[in-house]
Amino acid sequence: MLKIGICGYGTVGQSFIEHLRVHSDKIKSNISEEYEISLIADRSIDKKEHDKDIAVTKDAMEMALNPAIDIIIELMGGIDIPYKLITSAIKNKKHVVTANKALIAEHGDEIFQLAEKYNVYFGFEASVAGAIPIIQTLTNNMSNENITSVTGIINGTCNYILDQMSSNSLEFSDALNEAKKLGYAEADPTFDINGMDAAHKISILASLIYKVKSPLKNTHIEGIENITTMDIEFSRELGYSIKHVGITSKVNNLIQCRVHPVLVHKDNILSQVLGVMNALLVTGDKFGTSMLYGNGAGGDATASAVVANLVEAINFSCNRDMRNKSIFKNSGSHSYDVMKNDDIISPFYLRIYALDISGVMAEITNILAKEDISIEAVTQHEPTDSDSPIPIVMITNNVSGSSINKSINKIELLAHVEGKVHAIRVLKTDDK
Amino acid sequence: MLKIGICGYGTVGQSFIEHLRVHSDKIKSNISEEYEISLIADRSIDKKEHDKDIAVTKDAMEMALNPAIDIIIELMGGIDIPYKLITSAIKNKKHVVTANKALIAEHGDEIFQLAEKYNVYFGFEASVAGAIPIIQTLTNNMSNENITSVTGIINGTCNYILDQMSSNSLEFSDALNEAKKLGYAEADPTFDINGMDAAHKISILASLIYKVKSPLKNTHIEGIENITTMDIEFSRELGYSIKHVGITSKVNNLIQCRVHPVLVHKDNILSQVLGVMNALLVTGDKFGTSMLYGNGAGGDATASAVVANLVEAINFSCNRDMRNKSIFKNSGSHSYDVMKNDDIISPFYLRIYALDISGVMAEITNILAKEDISIEAVTQHEPTDSDSPIPIVMITNNVSGSSINKSINKIELLAHVEGKVHAIRVLKTDDK
Numbered sequence: 072m073l074k075i076g077i078c079g080y081g082t083v084g085q086s087f088i089e090h091l092r093v094h095s096d097k098i099k100s101n102i103s104e105e106y107e108i109s110l111i112a113d114r115s116i117d118k119k120e121h122d123k124d125i126a127v128t129k130d131a132m133e134m135a136l137n138p139a140i141d142i143i144i145e146l147m148g149g150i151d152i153p154y155k156l157i158t159s160a161i162k163n164k165k166h167v168v169t170a171n172k173a174l175i176a177e178h179g180d181e182i183f184q185l186a187e188k189y190n191v192y193f194g195f196e197a198s199v200a201g202a203i204p205i206i207q208t209l210t211n212n213m214s215n216e217n218i219t220s221v222t223g224i225i226n227g228t229c230n231y232i233l234d235q236m237s238s239n240s241l242e243f244s245d246a247l248n249e250a251k252k253l254g255y256a257e258a259d260p261t262f263d264i265n266g267m268d269a270a271h272k273i274s275i276l277a278s279l280i281y282k283v284k285s286p287l288k289n290t291h292i293e294g295i296e297n298i299t300t301m302d303i304e305f306s307r308e309l310g311y312s313i314k315h316v317g318i319t320s321k322v323n324n325l326i327q328c329r330v331h332p333v334l335v336h337k338d339n340i341l342s343q344v345l346g347v348m349n350a351l352l353v354t355g356d357k358f359g360t361s362m363l364y365g366n367g368a369g370g371d372a373t374a375s376a377v378v379a380n381l382v383e384a385i386n387f388s389c390n391r392d393m394r395n396k397s398i399f400k401n402s403g404s405h406s407y408d409v410m411k412n413d414d415i416i417s418p419f420y421l422r423i424y425a426l427d428i429s430g431v432m433a434e435i436t437n438i439l440a441k442e443d444i445s446i447e448a449v450t451q452h453e454p455t456d457s458d459s460p461i462p463i464v465m466i467t468n469n470v471s472g473s474s475i476n477k478s479i480n481k482i483e484l485l486a487h488v489e490g491k492v493h494a495i496r497v498l499k500t501d502d503k
Numbered sequence: 504m505l506k507i508g509i510c511g512y513g514t515v516g517q518s519f520i521e522h523l524r525v526h527s528d529k530i531k532s533n534i535s536e537e538y539e540i541s542l543i544a545d546r547s548i549d550k551k552e553h554d555k556d557i558a559v560t561k562d563a564m565e566m567a568l569n570p571a572i573d574i575i576i577e578l579m580g581g582i583d584i585p586y587k588l589i590t591s592a593i594k595n596k597k598h599v600v601t602a603n604k605a606l607i608a609e610h611g612d613e614i615f616q617l618a619e620k621y622n623v624y625f626g627f628e629a630s631v632a633g634a635i636p637i638i639q640t641l642t643n644n645m646s647n648e649n650i651t652s653v654t655g656i657i658n659g660t661c662n663y664i665l666d667q668m669s670s671n672s673l674e675f676s677d678a679l680n681e682a683k684k685l686g687y688a689e690a691d692p693t694f695d696i697n698g699m700d701a702a703h704k705i706s707i708l709a710s711l712i713y714k715v716k717s718p719l720k721n722t723h724i725e726g727i728e729n730i731t732t733m734d735i736e737f738s739r740e741l742g743y744s745i746k747h748v749g750i751t752s753k754v755n756n757l758i759q760c761r762v763h764p765v766l767v768h769k770d771n772i773l774s775q776v777l778g779v780m781n782a783l784l785v786t787g788d789k790f791g792t793s794m795l796y797g798n799g800a801g802g803d804a805t806a807s808a809v810v811a812n813l814v815e816a817i818n819f820s821c822n823r824d825m826r827n828k829s830i831f832k833n834s835g836s837h838s839y840d841v842m843k844n845d846d847i848i849s850p851f852y853l854r855i856y857a858l859d860i861s862g863v864m865a866e867i868t869n870i871l872a873k874e875d876i877s878i879e880a881v882t883q884h885e886p887t888d889s890d891s892p893i894p895i896v897m898i899t900n901n902v903s904g905s906s907i908n909k910s911i912n913k914i915e916l917l918a919h920v921e922g923k924v925h926a927i928r929v930l931k932t933d934d935k
Contacts, residue, residue: 090648090789098647101829196644202790204644212628212636212811215530216522340796343775350794357522358634358807361797362782364772366790375790379644391825394818397533 073106073385076140078131078156079147080113080121083170083197086374087144088122091381098378102385110140135159142192142384144377145169154178161185161193166388168380170197170373176271176287179278180403187399192387194380194395199272200225200349202372203365204379209280209353210398216357218280220320220327222498225272227347227367228256228263229295229315233332234345237303237312243296255347255368265294266315266330273317276351277328279398281321282405286328289409293331302422302493305464306334309448311420312342313495324407327415333498334420334466341498413473418447418497421467421479424460426487432463435488438481439467442474460489466497505538505817508572510563510588511579512545512553515602515629518806519576520554523813530810534817538574542566567591574624574816576809577601586610593617593625598820600812602629602805608703608719611710612835619831624819626812626827631704632657632781634804635797636811641712641785642830648789650712652752652759654930657704659779659799660688660695661727661747665764666777669735669744675728687779687800697726698747698762705749708783709760711830713753714837718760721841725763734854734925737896738766741880743852744774745927756839759847765930766852766898773930845905850879850929853899853911856892858919864895867920870913871899874906892921898929 112131186193235246250256274287311334335342344350349367366372386392449465479492544563618625667678682688706719743766752759767774776782781799798804818824881897911924
């Protein structure tokens, strides 16, 4: 009888217990050993409803040292305490399942090595894109060839806000308030909006796929704070929607790992990922392009991924499924460089405010031409009055970040151009 | 050293060998036992290029009895010979991987039981939706809860033809010729076009998920032969595209298993599955809605799924991954009824040819009203001349197949209605 301990008894923890209760028959048909929930650790467990047959504690660290516990389910959040908990648990030969993306992005390198050294199961399916089985798929069916790139809509809050700005013409702040009201954004949504949450997730995938140390510190991170309803409308006119994505790819030992808004063409299936949904487009050199789509958050969806890991952990502990070992073999061993944003080539969307005076367009295109930048599409509306600046929007050919920045600096100096030029990368098909 | 035999050395077989060659390092990192390709069986192997170090035979059955072979990769196609080959191989304790959907739809019940009885690995990932890891996902991450439904675009030929009819306004026959020219349709595309291929695939999924005997014989099967460019254009006007799907779902012991064209709303991500791509929308009672998307055919993509199964087979044979056993436990054991098409409720798209005479619309709506059918949307174009019948297109509320058929029979009898009424189901969100 395997004894399971749960650390953190919030929404996911409660959904997890409920899932085990409702679907115990299905779960049992996938394992060959009995299990039970033996202990729940939660700081405020005395204020929460729980099954009185399960022992409780307020001290998570008690779990890590408790010799009766075989498998720990960490659902606390935060970094410091889970780090201590999980590393001690592994050293005490306990199997661990976690949904904690920040922890793995920061300390995954060490935890992966510990899991291998102490021969325990370590599952983190729920840490990236909730219910989407991306870890399972990347480490199994997709692990027998080169993964050339992953492009993911991996922050539901950002996707919901951009989708609302697009479909209901809301301004950013109104869409954010709407997201908070519906529980799609946290009270403090900073890490969602500024891209840090997506950066954690894409770093985890990069280190997993490419067997490199977490590239989090070298990840280019932009959020969605600067996207305006106007950008969304102009993009739509040109056949694109704006999505916030994480991208990782590898050519030789040069890795891309970046998080920022992109224009996605309407024929690209990622453009159809609406609301809070998540999706990951993965390209392999043999299977071609695949996409996994689903709920990236929510108690039941996240708990579903945790349950899948628990089943793996149980099967690992009784030698029925030892695949987890392969994940950590050579983890972090490949040396690599992270490609600088300046060197990354893509088309760009540019929005320029200029006075409606003849010659301005020529000045702008001359500056671009000097950097070998050509214009693939342009849109400009009639001015409401001749004294106000009007937005000129264009999409360029494939150019490097440094070329576009040089040009932007020059364009911003033009007498008839006002304010900052707004640049957003366009997702290339072969750059997914 | 595990010895592998390949039966059928066509496009997929050749891609498979190439995949093993190019990515041997990646594959080795996922297994703990050595392997080699020992034998290739192919009727016309003397006319094909192959590695001279690998033994060859023209007789596939030799493989099943050869005591030196541990794992058989069946890529022949057809039903009778593969059936004999695979059942003898399993009885000789050989592990088997196949891409043969027709075989499994017809004989899966028996093969699944044999695999369990003889304790061998049986993999068939490539049989449904090529490179999309649908079998792996349904039997692992998604197997710990109730799968309420699967709706899949699982025939690339149909999807390509419908997409071409839509995006390039081609007529069915021209789109089919285009598909043949590009290798997306076979010389005899009957089983793709008439829905039989999709029926094989959805039957396999139904029997896998619901642990029932293959429902192929009770599957309602419609192809795309009757879809016209006009239907596609009218659907678009109403906000839909037309897709050919397989659907399976289960409520209590009542199963739906059907294959036919549907109207998919433009906000449903399935509507964005273009060209030859495949996709499966899966709903679980806990993870909610997920979708897997990718290449459903092609040598490299199919071989990629076969390689993934080979890795599982190797890990099974050395007791490193015994999950395959769970798939066949209780397979075919659940009793069930297949819901009749007459009883299945959905909105319907109706196209009616009628003379542009006042009162016709009233006659039609009266007939529908008598069956409690209301009209949710309607579109009718100006007639080019008053003597020709004009198409009236409408979308109904949720009604049963029998109600719609009764109404259609009456409408077709109206004096000013010409020819047959064309009805297509509309995909409901909660009917996925």
